[in-house]
Amino acid sequence: MRKIITVVILFLALLQTNTLLAQDLLKSSDLSTVKVDNLSDAEIANIKAQLQSNNTTIEQVEPMALAKGMSASEFAKLKLRLAANAAASGVKNDSESSTQKYGRTQEKIVNTKVKDSLNSLVFGSELFDNPTLNFEPDLKLATPMNYILGPGDELQVSVYGVQEYNANIPVSVEGKVSIQYVGQIAVAGMSIEAATQKIKAAMARVYSTIGSGQSQVSVSLGRIRTIRVTIIGSKQPGNYSISSLATVYNALFLGGGPGKNESYRNIELIRNNKIYTKVDIYKFLVNGDQSENVGLKDNDVIRIPAYEQRVKVEGQVKRPGIFEMKAGETFSDLLSFASGFNEFAYTASVNVLQKTGKEFKVQDIKASEFNSYKPQSGDVFRVTKILNRFENRIKIEGAVFRPDMYSFYEGMRISDLIAKAEGLKEDAYSKRARIIRLKSDLTKEIVNVNLEKALEGDVEADIPLLKEDIVTVYSILDFVEEYKITIDGEIKKPGVYDYQEGLTLNDLLVQAGGLTGSASKRVEVARMIMSEEIDDANPNKAELFNIEITPDNNEQAVNFSLYPFDVVNIRKMAVYEKPEMVSISGAVHYAGKYVLASKKAKVYDIVKRAGGLTSGANIEGVKIKRPIQAKQIEAVESIDLNLGTKDSIQNKLEKKLKEDLKYAIIPVDWKSIVKDENSNTNVTLFPGDEIEVAAFNEGVKVTGNVLLTSEIPYDKGKGFRYYLDAVGGVDAKGWKKKAYIIYPNGKADVASSFLFFRNYPKVTPGSQIIVPEKPEVKKMSTGEFVSIAGVLASLAGVIIAILR
Structure with missing residues (x-):
C-alpha cells in the first residue's frame, strides 16, 4: 500500500512540475523533473506567451533553467518544441523578430519622402530626399550608460544566481519604477548607470545574496519612450513623436530637411526657450563630422531660419550646384564644397557674374585671389575648360623609330627632334622631309628639309623648329608601286599574290599550293605590253608565253621568270574525268550504284548490268529520276516573263524548283526498249541519275479531294470513273474535270473534252488517280453587280440613240 501511495505522490509531483513549468517557466524553483515530451501543444504555446510577455527569448533563460535543475537534453527538446510552434503559427513581422532577438522595442515612425524638384540643385538637399537614407537610432546597440530615463521608458530588471527575479518594469508618469517586495524607486532624470546602482542598492535590502555577491543584478533598457519635438522651417514642418534616442539629423530627416529658402548651415536647436546649439550640415556633407548631431x-x-547667402557654381567643378555661404568664408571654401576643380578646368582664373543694386557685372578672380575673395549673395561662378591646344607640343611621324609627340623647347632643330625619335629607319628617304607649320594667323604652310644635309651638320639645312610643327619623314617604300601577279586554273590555291623581284614560275607554283592532279603540261603566261609609243600595227593587248612543264613535279627544269602583273593559267588535261555513277533500285536482280563506263550509256545497259528485271517487276513502272541542276534554276531565273513585279507566278516557279522539286521524272517505255534498243525512250544517262523499277501492284490508288483516300483493286474492264465512284466520288472542293492519273513509270495523263463528250485516261495496275482542289473564285459583290448593270444600261441608251 505504501508503494502505491509513493508512486501516486511521485506522479502527482511530476504532473505538478510540468504544470508549473507550463504556468510560469521563469518563476518555477525546481525544473529537475521536467519531461518536455509530456507537455501538450497548448502548454508549449503558454510558455511561448510567457517569454513574449517578459520580452525574453528562450536563449536568454537557458542559464536560469539549467541552474534550476533542468537537464540540457530536456532544454534542447523544449527549444525544438518552441521552434516548431513558431513555424506552425506563421512568420513574425520585422518588429516582432527584432523584439525577440534584441529584447528592445520602439514605436515605428513612418515618414514619406517628397522629392523637392525646385530645390534639387541646392547642395545638401539630396540628403533628405533619399528614402533609403535614414538616421533612425539603432536598437541593436548596447544600452547607452548616459541615457537619461523618463516616463514611458521600460526597464528589464533581472536577479540571477542563488536568488532569481525577472521583470519588465515601466517608468511611471511620476518617474518611478515599482519593484515587487522592494517598493518604488525614483529614476526619472537619472542616467541608466546611476539608476542601476540605485536599484541594486534598494534590492540588496530585500535580496540578501546580492550584497554577498552570490546573486547579481542586471538592469537594461527594454522599451524606449517616445518624445515630441517641433520642427519649424522644414519641408514638412510640424510636431513629431520620435525616439528618445533620436538626434537632430534624425528629426531633420523626418521633416524632409530645410525648406525652399531655409538654411542648411544655421539650424538652431532650442531647448527650454534658449538656443542650445547650432547645426551646420555642411560639416557632415563635406567632412563627415557629426559632432553637432546632438541627442x-x-x-x-x-x-530652420532663412538662408543669408547663396551662390551658384557652374562648369568644370566636380560637384556643380547652389551653395550656402557663411560670413567670412572665401572662394577656396566654396571650392571645397564643390569638391574642387575637375581635370578639364581652367584654374588660372574664374569668372563671376555679380549682382549690383542696378545691374549685373562681371569680374575675374585670379588664382592668387581664391583665398581672399569673399563670395556675395547671388554670385554665379563659371569655371571654364582649358584650351584645346598645347603650349609646347611638336610631332614627328613617318620613317623614324619612335614616331610620336614630343615636348618642344626654344632653339630646337630638326636634328634634335630626330634624335628624340631615336633616328631614321633604314627605309627613310633622306633627301626630303616635310614640315607642316602653323603660322601666326593660324594658316598652315609647308617647309621642306634636306635631312641628309641636316644630319651631316649643315646649319642652313638643320632649320629651327616651332611649336605645333608636324615633321613627316618619308619612306622609300612609299614611292614603290605595289605589284601583283595572278595564277588560275589547275592549282590548289588560285588567286592574286604579291610580286617580289626575282619571282619565278616555280616559286609561284609552290606559293599557290602546288598543282592539282588534273593539271596538264601546258602553262600559259600572259604579260602586259609596255611601250612609250602606240603601235597601231600591233593588235595584241598582251604577250603570250606557252610553257611546257612536268605536272608531277613543281620544280621545273626551266625556271621561267615572272614579271609584275603576269597572269599564269595552268591548263587541264584533255582527258581527265573521274568515274561517275548512276543508281538503280527496285525490282532488279542486283540493285545498287553503277559506274558510267561509256559516255553514251543508256537505261538498257544499266538494267542489263543489274541482271535485268525480276519476275515481280512491273514493266510499265520503269522511270528515271534526274536531279535538277543549279544551271537549270539559273536559266529560269534569267527569263523575264513580263508579269510585273507584284505577280508571284515566276517567284512560285523558282521556289518550287529550289525547294520542292529535287528531281525531274523521265518515263521509260520498257516494252519499246526490249523490242528495239534504239528506241527514243532508251535515253542516255547522266551522272546522278536514279533508275527505279517498280514492283507489280494490282491496286489503283485514288487520292486528293475525294471522300475516301483508298487503293482499289485493279479491274481490267473498268474505267476512270469506276475508281472515282469506288471511293465515294469527289468532295465539295474536288475538281473532277481536272482529275489526272500518274502511271507507274511517272507519265501523267488528264481527262479531256470533245464537244459534249469527256474522255478519261486509261487506268493501268499501279496507277494513281489524283483529284485536285477547285480554285477559289471571288463572288461579285452587290455593289459591283449594280455598277456593271449601270454601265450596261448606259451602253444600251447610247445604242438606241444611235439607231434612231
Missing part, C-alpha cells in the same frame, strides 16, 4: 529631449524645438 534630442522632450519638447525640443528645431528652428
